Amino acid sequence: MNNLTNKRILLGVSGSIAAYKSPDIVRRLQDLGAEVRVIITTGGREFVSELSLQTISKNKVHDNLWDKEAELAMGHIELAKWADAVIIAPASANTIARLCHGKADDLLSTVILATNASVLIAPSMNQQMFASKAIKENLKILNNRGVVTINPGFGEQACGDVGEGRLAEPEEIAKQVANMFSDSALSGRKVLITIGGTIEAIDPVRYISNHSSGKMGMALAHACIQAGAETTLIIGSISVEIEKRAEVIYITSANEMFNAVMKKIENQDLFISCAAVADFRPTKISHNKIKKDGKLAVIELTKNKDILESVCKLKNKPVCIGFAAETENFLANARAKLKNKKCDAIILNDISNSDIGLNSDENEVHFISQEKTEKIDKSSKQIIAEKIIKKVTKYFF
Ligand SMILES: Cc1cc2nc3c(=O)[nH]c(=O)nc-3n(C[C@H](O)[C@H](O)[C@H](O)COP(=O)(O)O)c2cc1C
Structure with a gap:
């Protein structure tokens, strides 16, 4: 049963090394029936090509709050209303902190404030960063506001450290997004x-x-x-x-x-x-x-x-x-x-x-x-x- 059938998923990609896995996340969401659009942050752009995300999502990648053409039609509000769910994967320490403070200084953070869709975040960072008090407290604040965390995995990291902080597997991320909709009354009908x-x-x-x-x-x-x-x-x-x-x-x-x-x-x-x-x-x-x-x-x-x-x-x-x-x-x-x-x-x-x-x-x-x-x-x-x-x-x- 594809329980993301007809669902519109907005994927936010931020500046973590694991952003290179984001095209695969798009694929896994599509496998479950979702239509996917992508917003990428300035940091995210350093780690994955917009062309890959555009090709796989089959949609233009949104990267700029100050896009004059898109904002003619209030593009950030349109994206916020379009989404049935927003998933930030990977979610960098910096993006998590900005969400926590309700910042609206780039497209992704502005859309998050403007949407009433469910928001999920999949943190991905060095194990010491993930263990820091700041991250733990920020995640707690976001969870109390209803943001769902997809916990990172434990293992070897890009920097050579071993610990908790690896991005959850793309398949697991798609599954957890789908779980948000599992009570859809006509799902699979x-x-x-x-x-x-x-x-x-x-x-x-x-x-x-x-x-x-x-x-x-x-x-x-x-x-x-x-x-x-x-x-x-x-x-x-x-x-x-x-x-x-x-x-x-x-x-x-x-x-x-x-x-x-x-x-x-x-x-x-x-x-x-x-x-x-x-x-x-x-x-x-x-x-x-x-x-x-x-x-x-x-x-x-x-x-x-x-x-x-x-x-x-x-x-x-x-x-x-x-x-x-x-x-x-x-x-x-x-x-x-x-x-x-x-x-x-x-x-x-x-x-x-x-x-x-x-x-x-x-x-x-x-x-x-x-x-x-x-x-x-x-x-x-x-x-x-x-x-x-x-x-x-x-x-x-
Ligand atoms: C090589 C490199 C790898 C990085 N990997 C991560 C990471 O895995 N997780 C993270 O939170 N930040 C990481 N950073 C730091 C972020 O890229 C940086 O905080 C950036 O400002 C994040 O911007 P954004 O959250 O707006 O995308 C890395 C930086 C560099 C230079």
Whole structure:
């Protein structure tokens, strides 16, 4: 189980001789599924090449608080917010002392002050330095503030001394970072989500579609990824930014969405049908643009296959969650949908209210399972998504 899947790890490399091991730390974190970005201190640059770290992390290495281009977008704050965890490995005696005093005189120390992510440090120094009162007291202060120390090992050191102070092994460092996330509710699970509206062609330029923006589905994608799930999105017509950490499959019509879901459904643990799939499609698609003075007066429609119902009928079906967008008889219609489609839960949306539901930034839903109906009060779609995923993990995993 890769329990750093989808996690964003910021690695700080400071001026210890063991900095030459930092590319290997990047690798070990990536092996566990993490995306890694690196900040290097002035001291760190003396011991390892930025080019190595850039090549292995596949990201630009950040080395300067005064980078005018990066700071146009407040680069240090962006990095602090980006990280799910920050690990300083190796952590030099000097960097530890600066963190201890809350200094903000270089990029790494400033980011540490500006982040609310978990911070871990892996000290690495000469055994006499590590045994010093100053280091011991500094580490104690940092630990009391919630910083986690990854203890150094005992053995022969670069300077020839033998003792405690060697950087912990890269594999051990990655493992301890991963342990921080081991209670991620969907860690190791696979989730498939359909998002957005489908487009049903009438002729090469005209189509039937709906007002779905994809906001709710993308918020769910984000919540699943934050909970550690390997997440795949099948996306129709949307007007929202795509969650970059997910695998994405693009489709246009309901038929294409059906085929994409069926191709991908095996081995999924959770299927969330959040797309606004057109119930009907034009029976015939005209190859040529229909002329306005032509004979067509009526568009004949054919019913599309029901994707959620088809997934619920599969022999080894995943946990299936559907959405019901209703304008009347809300609870009764949603409960009927739950029963008829035999899914595990339905999220009911009142789309008659334009403040919530399709295209709006907020939502208010009911979570309806076989056992109970629970209201999730009006809130941003992201908060609603997180509450839905919490309920799904609590009831079904
Ligand atoms: C050859 C050499 C090796 C060093 N190795 C270490 C070390 O392993 N651990 C440490 O804490 N400092 C070590 N230092 C001292 C730091 O590099 C120095 O304190 C530096 O200012 C740290 O800067 P930084 O913490 O901003 O990266 C070493 C210095 C030199 C010249």
